[in-house]
Amino acid sequence: MELLKNILLALIPIFVAVDAIGVLPIFASLTKGIKPEEKTKIIMQSMLTALCLAVGFILVGKTVFRLLGITMGDFMIAGGAILFCIAIIDIINPVKNRRIPTQELGAVPLGTPLIVGPAVLTTSLVIVSQYGLLATMISVMANILLAGLVFSSSSSLIKALGESGSKALSKIMSLLLAAIAIMLMRKGFVLLLR
Numbered sequence: 001m002e003l004l005k006n007i008l009l010a011l012i013p014i015f016v017a018v019d020a021i022g023v024l025p026i027f028a029s030l031t032k033g034i035k036p037e038e039k040t041k042i043i044m045q046s047m048l049t050a051l052c053l054a055v056g057f058i059l060v061g062k063t064v065f066r067l068l069g070i071t072m073g074d075f076m077i078a079g080g081a082i083l084f085c086i087a088i089i090d091i092i093n094p095v096k097n098r099r100i101p102t103q104e105l106g107a108v109p110l111g112t113p114l115i116v117g118p119a120v121l122t123t124s125l126v127i128v129s130q131y132g133l134l135a136t137m138i139s140v141m142a143n144i145l146l147a148g149l150v151f152s153s154s155s156s157l158i159k160a161l162g163e164s165g166s167k168a169l170s171k172i173m174s175l176l177l178a179a180i181a182i183m184l185m186r187k188g189f190v191l192l193l194r
Contacts, residue, residue, distance in 0.1 A: 006135035007142075010127045014139045016177055017083075017119040020147035021161075022090070022170030026114060027151050028158050030105060040152070042106040047148045049111025054124060054140045058133070061125045072129060076188030079122030083181035086119055090174035115147050119177060126184060 031039050065075060120140070128136045150157065158166060 006131035007138050010131040010135045010139035013123050014143045017123040018143045019173045020150040022173045023114045025166050028154050043151045045106025046110035049107045050115035050144045053112050054116045057121050058124050073188045073191030076184045080181045080184030082118050087174045087178035
């Protein structure tokens, strides 16, 4: 029962950090005109890249911190500041259409930094210390799978939300990300002051 509660508590901040709905318009513009079977291959590549990066970072992140002499408070403040900057950039800047070769599209920019970027890595490492390794891993995997499902349904979701609806939802997610960033910095300062 405690594990289920921790998974649910870890799921929400990672869901906000992944922001699959916010990434949806970017995914749609990047894959415009690509054949459905090629699109499926890109989605699978993006999910695999995101999963490997997130799991690797979660498993070795704290060891790297110990070697560098970085405390969790330091990371929370730095991560919160980066998340805040990302959220502000997402709120202020409109999405630009980009063209990237399809063979690397799934890994970069979709797998990283769009699905798993600084926001997810920072949030995951903080959540490990709050809710445990297993709950964090399950939450990260579930959110990456959800991102894959959102991308697979991109055509119908864009039609349902409309371009302006998906952009508005993305802005709301960015605002939530900014709030999570402030919370991370606040908790980091409390840790450092102890």
